[in-house]
Amino acid sequence: MFTQDFKYPQVFRASLALDQTLPGGIEATIEGIFTKTLNDVLYTNVNSDPTLSFNMTGTPDNRPVYTGERLDPTYVAVYLASNTNQGNTYNLSASLSKNFDFGLSAYMAYTYGDSRTLMEGTSSQNSSQWRGIFSVDGRNNPMLARSDFSIGSRLIAALGYDLSWDPQDMIKTSVSLFYNGQSGDPFSYVYANDDAENFNNESGDIGRNRSLIWIPANQSEINLIDDGDVTAAQQWEALNDFIEQDEYLSENRGSYAERNGARTPFFSQFDVRLAQSFGVKTGSKTNRLEVSLDIFNFANLLNSDWGAIYNNPFDYRIINFEGFAADGTTPQFTFTEDNLGDERFNISDRISRWRMRLGVRYTFN
Numbered sequence: 001m002f003t004q005d006f007k008y009p010q011v012f013r014a015s016l017a018l019d020q021t022l023p024g025g026i027e028a029t030i031e032g033i034f035t036k037t038l039n040d041v042l043y044t045n046v047n048s049d050p051t052l053s054f055n056m057t058g059t060p061d062n063r064p065v066y067t068g069e070r071l072d073p074t075y076v077a078v079y080l081a082s083n084t085n086q087g088n089t090y091n092l093s094a095s096l097s098k099n100f101d102f103g104l105s106a107y108m109a110y111t112y113g114d115s116r117t118l119m120e121g122t123s124s125q126n127s128s129q130w131r132g133i134f135s136v137d138g139r140n141n142p143m144l145a146r147s148d149f150s151i152g153s154r155l156i157a158a159l160g161y162d163l164s165w166d167p168q169d170m171i172k173t174s175v176s177l178f179y180n181g182q183s184g185d186p187f188s189y190v191y192a193n194d195d196a197e198n199f200n201n202e203s204g205d206i207g208r209n210r211s212l213i214w215i216p217a218n219q220s221e222i223n224l225i226d227d228g229d230v231t232a233a234q235q236w237e238a239l240n241d242f243i244e245q246d247e248y249l250s251e252n253r254g255s256y257a258e259r260n261g262a263r264t265p266f267f268s269q270f271d272v273r274l275a276q277s278f279g280v281k282t283g284s285k286t287n288r289l290e291v292s293l294d295i296f297n298f299a300n301l302l303n304s305d306w307g308a309i310y311n312n313p314f315d316y317r318i319i320n321f322e323g324f325a326a327d328g329t330t331p332q333f334t335f336t337e338d339n340l341g342d343e344r345f346n347i348s349d350r351i352s353r354w355r356m357r358l359g360v361r362y363t364f365n
Contacts, residue, residue, distance in 0.1 A: 001046075003082045009121070010038040022096075029095045037087035041121040043130040044140050047071050047078040053138075058330035059221050060254070061214035063136050065329075079126040086144050089115040091151075103164075108157040115147035122148070134188045134210045134259040134315070145259035152183025152263060170279030170286070178271040184264030185312035189213045189249070189257040191333075192317030213319055215243065217254035225322060227334040239335040242318065264310040265342050270298045285365040292359040300354040308352045310345035 017031035052069040055062045070076070095109035119142055123129035133139040157179040165171040191211045216222040222239070224232040243249040248262040277290040300307035320334045337344070 001078060001080050003080065005083075006081060007039040007083055009040050012036045012038055025098055027097045029093075031091075031093045033089075033091045035089040037085055037117070039083045039085060040087055040118065041129075042082050042084040042119050042142075043126050044080045044082065045077045045130055046080045047075050048140060050138075050140070054329055056329055056331055057327065058223050058325070059214065059216075061221070061256075061331070063214075063256075064138060066138055077127065077130075079130055081126060084118050087115075087117040087147075089113070089147070103162040105160045106158070109155070111151070111154045113151040113154075115150045116144055117147045118142050118144050120148055131208050132210065134190065134212055136212050136256045139210070143259060146186050146261065148186065148260060150186050150260065152186075153181075153266075154183070155179075155181040168279070172277045174273070174275040174277070176273045178273075179268070180271075181266065181268040183266055184310060186260035186263050187313050188259050188315050189215075189262060190315045190317055191319050191321045193320045193322065209315060209317060211321075212257045212259065214256055215249050215253050221254065222319070223325070223330055223332050225332045225334060227336065230334075230336075235335040238338070239319070242335075242337055242340060245340050262316070264312055264345055267307075267309045268299070269296075269307045269309075271296050272298045282365075287365050288363040290359075290361045290363070292357075292361070294357040294359070296355040296357070297352070298354060300352065307354065308342075309348045310342065311348050313345065 013033065013035045015031065015033040017029065020028045022028050047070050048066065049069045049071050050066070053064045053066045055064050072078070091111060091113035093109060093111040095107065097105075097107040099105045119129070119133065121129065123132060130139055133142050134145075135142055137143075158176065160174065160176040163173045163175075165173070188210075189212065190209050191213055192209060214221065216239075219233075219236045219240075222236075224235045224239075226232055227235065243253065246262070249257075252258075252261070272295045273292065275290055275292040277288050280287045280289055295301060297307040318335070318337050320336060322332045322334055324330060325332055
């Protein structure tokens, strides 16, 4: 269902760039791009009764909890598509490059970009789009937060060297090195266990945990309960260690986790290329035969722990919601995560392995 004046996505975009030759023949470029959302898609479940809710008690986390009652029991959910103008994107880039007379070329560029959206609008169905919303105050109240496509920081650098072995340039050797260092993908910290979806159950067949956690500043801000032989005090010690070793969580204690507030670890990869070419005379023309060797993620060839790229967990479930206490409004939790540091993320298998390619190319003049 769409509002009568629904519009397709529209943006306003502006860019500004400056190119300048610096002393020493260094070419410098600075560029900025800004994009403002004019119209984007926003889904709301209008069959949810917002009056049937209560606020959690017992800790600073006093978010509303919806009971999932429907205004019209005939329908599981009724999704209304409307527009929003909230959201923006910006990218700032700077680069330096220089070609030397003796065959060396160098290039380096740094980019920082961020993007904020109310809703990504990437799903193929309105129901899954709405069910996939991360929130604190319910899926019908999404927050402006970091986009799934925010790139963060990226640093690239390249060195190339061409060596000619004769004045006619018939035999030439080329060596090049490329570096890419980049921020990890954004992700969200949410509550775990099937019952966690009831935090934001504004009716509809939800089946997804999208309730952003409260990051406790101290033990009094989370109601942990014993889990078998593991006491609440022991769980707090483990949870506190987990928070302290995480850059995002440790810096945002005493507040709600943001959608896509955290990122997987920064990663670095090197690629190496070697090429040997030979000029081949065919009458008055010179053709060229080239044999090349490319090694992708070269650092991983040297050390199996280097060059790893970590999977985006999308929703990282770290605190288990175990239901409400006898008062019906105080949530109870357990904590069972036992991995710290980068080990808690899965490694993207194929792109984290080194790879090699042997090529042969014959160029006709």
